[in-house]
Amino acid sequence: MTKDILCDSGVLISLTAGCLDRMIYFFSETQKVRFIIPPSVEYETVTKPMQANLRKHLFSAIRIKDAIEDGVVSVVDAKLERETNKIMSCANNLFYIKGSPIRLMQYGESEMLALGQELGIDYILIDERTTRLLIEAPFHLKQHLETEFQTNVMVNKGNFKELASRISTFKALRSSELVMLAYEKGYFKNFNGLEKQALEAALYKMKYSGCSISFDEILDYVTRVG
Amino acid sequence: MKPLTQIATKILAAFRKRDQRSLRKLNDEVLKLAGIDRDKVCFDLAIYSYVLSKVVSKPRYLDKEYEQSLKGIAQVFQMIVDKMESPDQDELIALFSDLENALAHLEEKDPRFIVDLVTKGRLKMAATLYAQGIGLGVAAEMTGLDKQEILDYAGETMMFDRLKEEMTIEERLKNARKFLSG
Numbered sequence: 266m267t268k269d270i271l272c273d274s275g276v277l278i279s280l281t282a283g284c285l286d287r288m289i290y291f292f293s294e295t296q297k298v299r300f301i302i303p304p305s306v307e308y309e310t311v312t313k314p315m316q317a318n319l320r321k322h323l324f325s326a327i328r329i330k331d332a333i334e335d336g337v338v339s340v341v342d343a344k345l346e347r348e349t350n351k352i353m354s355c356a357n358n359l360f361y362i363k364g365s366p367i368r369l370m371q372y373g374e375s376e377m378l379a380l381g382q383e384l385g386i387d388y389i390l391i392d393e394r395t396t397r398l399l400i401e402a403p404f405h406l407k408q409h410l411e412t413e414f415q416t417n418v419m420v421n422k423g424n425f426k427e428l429a430s431r432i433s434t435f436k437a438l439r440s441s442e443l444v445m446l447a448y449e450k451g452y453f454k455n456f457n458g459l460e461k462q463a464l465e466a467a468l469y470k471m472k473y474s475g476c477s478i479s480f481d482e483i484l485d486y487v488t489r490v491g
Numbered sequence: 492m493k494p495l496t497q498i499a500t501k502i503l504a505a506f507r508k509r510d511q512r513s514l515r516k517l518n519d520e521v522l523k524l525a526g527i528d529r530d531k532v533c534f535d536l537a538i539y540s541y542v543l544s545k546v547v548s549k550p551r552y553l554d555k556e557y558e559q560s561l562k563g564i565a566q567v568f569q570m571i572v573d574k575m576e577s578p579d580q581d582e583l584i585a586l587f588s589d590l591e592n593a594l595a596h597l598e599e600k601d602p603r604f605i606v607d608l609v610t611k612g613r614l615k616m617a618a619t620l621y622a623q624g625i626g627l628g629v630a631a632e633m634t635g636l637d638k639q640e641i642l643d644y645a646g647e648t649m650m651f652d653r654l655k656e657e658m659t660i661e662e663r664l665k666n667a668r669k670f671l672s673g
Contacts, residue, residue, distance in 0.1 A: 278639045322639060365527055368626065371631070372628070374628050388670045395624060410623070413623040436670070442663055442664060473647060475639070475643055476646070477651045480652055485659075
């Protein structure tokens with residue numbers, strides 16, 4: 266049975282930049298995982314860096330393009346403009362500071378969630394923290410905003426309910442969890458005797474690439490596998 | 492006088508005094524406003540207060556050969572202050588482009604990094620907004636930077652260590668394993 270997972274642009278770029286893109290192939294071949302992206306993610310990770318000749322991200326773009334052409338990453342265009350805008354509007358009118366709504370989500374992130382909803386996909390691979398917190402702990406995000414801006418954050422309850430009904434059933438995984446799963450499934454076996462070091466190094470690589478994982482979480486997992 | 496005009500005036504005064512500490516404090520102040528108001532001028536002030544603080548922190552820019560360039564920067568900033576209350580925001584935004592050019596001129600004499608000071612300022616501001624809880628895509632859109640640039644920068648900060656996660660790593664892995672088991 267094929268297992269579908271939605272994929273954020275940040276995860277794809279981090280995996281390719283960290284020379285871990287073979288992991289996508291590994292999951293596709295050994296676990297029948299299908300990595301799904303909306304067109305906006307393809308644009309952001311492939312088309313834009315190649316068209317604009319963004320030197321720093323060009324090699325990642327070529328590798329992601331390759332993965333798309335190899336069929337391990339699938340671009341699905343479901344034309345979900347209305348639903349995308351609805352999710353974006355709810356998210357961006359959810360929290361208010363001094364009467365002004367806080368903009369939390371952009372079109373690309375909303376499109377990914379709308380696509381997941383349309384295709385009935387439960388799992389989402391995302392390194393971006395704000396969208397992930399909106400999915401799994403919106404009140405935690407509210408508290409964080411209150412701490413950062415040192416003021417009360419008001420919640421629009423109607424939008425909160427609307428948004429929760431659309432996105433709260435998603436289960437978010439970070440690239441770090443993908444690395445951990447890969448380790449558990451034998452991806453690092455080829456590093457004869459250095460599997461655990463390779464795992465730890467890969468987790469740090471993901472963290473330094475912007476995956477929202479803490480040092481404590483890495484240490485926790487690495488200690489467990491000990 | 493509007494609060495933003497007051498801040499802009501203070502930024503200029505601190506730059507003229509080469510007072511890095513005050514510039515950084517003003518940067519914190521204006522950045523908080525930018526996160527809430529998302530006003531373009533406010534955001535530009537946040538970027539340039541940071542950039543100017545970097546300029547005055549570098550001893551080489553205090554050499555005589557840079558005196559004219561620094562004067563030019565102060566002159567453009569003075570024009571920004573003078574136009575802060577003007578209803579024509581386009582004119583004001585154009586002046587920020589002039590400021591960017593003046594800073595590029597300063598750097599081109601002796602470039603040290605691939606990323607210029609203004610881009611670095613944008614990056615820092617975008618990463619700060621993201622750390623505050625603003626969405627990554629929104630921060631990218633506001634600064635005109637790529638998400639991955641911001642993620643790379645964020646990955647080298649402690650922002651993900653400062654916010655305690657609600658789920659434990661074990662709970663997350665449980666979800667992940669469930670995904671694979673179908």
